[in-house]
Amino acid sequence: MSSEKVVEPRRQDRGKQRMESLLRAAEEVFAEVGYDRATTNLIASRAVVSPGTLYQFYPNKEAIAEALAAQYAQELELLHASVFHGSVTKAPLSTLIDTIVDPFLAFHRGAPAFEALFLAAAMSPQLAGRIHVLHDTVALRLMTLFEKRSPRAKQDDLRWAAEAAIAVFRGMLPIIAQLKGVKRARAIRELKAVLSRYLEPVIAVRRR
Amino acid sequence: MSSEKVVEPRRQDRGKQRMESLLRAAEEVFAEVGYDRATTNLIASRAVVSPGTLYQFYPNKEAIAEALAAQYAQELELLHASVFHGSVTKAPLSTLIDTIVDPFLAFHRGAPAFEALFLAAAMSPQLAGRIHVLHDTVALRLMTLFEKRSPRAKQDDLRWAAEAAIAVFRGMLPIIAQLKGVKRARAIRELKAVLSRYLEPVIAVRRR
């Protein structure tokens, strides 16, 4: 077992730009046909680059997905920071849902390959692990938020509520993503209705 | 354009049994690795049969999926007949949900490749169409049921409610499927909670 330290060359600016453009191309292709059916040759040609060049920057197909996932993780981190901050803790439920759901929908719009990566059948333990962590992070933050609103509730109940809320979101996401205009708005209303009616008894700040 | 009429040989009993065992093997494999990553050679060897034998009975990989889908469609038909019959129309909401959700969960347990087929990335228009019809059938029946309970509601609202209910079900299904015992029961409770709280305002039979 030798330590497989791969010496990354010092990237020139040109190289960094190529990596970005390859990532964007990969994002497109993953979004269009899914991870499994995306071919590295297509990604390369989409970035107007030869296959050899692609492999100059990424050791294999999975590394590309990995890099994309890392980017997404970072964006998600920013999103969390702006969404899960304290001031929302005591807002009315409908406001709470708006301030969380809308940014997440926006994120998914701007990260078209996100679902493709989630659904990828053929992924290494590492990539699967990274995806898993993304989910758990969201779940944990949601649960923590719920906890602040319902400090007397059982942790277990809140954890389940968080998991269910995420599942609902993911279940309705494909419908929303494929719609436009009025219908899309209607689908979003429906998603919010599901969430608010479900969470109401668990989470609502009650006036007394 | 010649009419590509493929003359199916008259199957012997042995052949029919082989076809069944091939379908069961395919079901296993699809459920384990998904449609795309399932190889016909693996399916054949799982059925303890040579690749050639497999192709004796099914012209190609997709025909296997098609046959499975047809079987599932038939089972779904039976399930519909037993679940969407009139007597449920006026039951309390929680009863209604139990009598629909439980059989559907049971169906998904007994049809392990069902989700795999739904998620298959590479499928022909025909197979995609068949899947699409399955979804629409469920949605329509659900909507019709809702309509009987809330005849004064707008059709559009009911259609959306049906779509959302299905999306919720599909979103939570993976969680439920991967759990066992107490946790599984808990997840199912949560699914039913989501559905009943969401549907309550739309669908509940109110006593006056």
Place this chain on the structure above:
DNA sequence: GACTAATGCGAGCGAAGGCTCGCATATTCG
């Protein structure tokens, strides 16, 4: 038994796709 049709085998064909390799060009640095 003799003839036909169905069943069964498995080596291997052909295409697809991840990835490599030898070589050319561009950039950086002393």
Place this chain on the structure above:
DNA sequence: CGAATATGCGAGCCTTCGCTCGCATTAGTC
């Protein structure tokens, strides 16, 4: 400038996988 390094190319290697083909065996029919 010259050496070292980074970037770039694209034909094609190698493996995987859907599927075929020639041939053997078994079942059904008269």
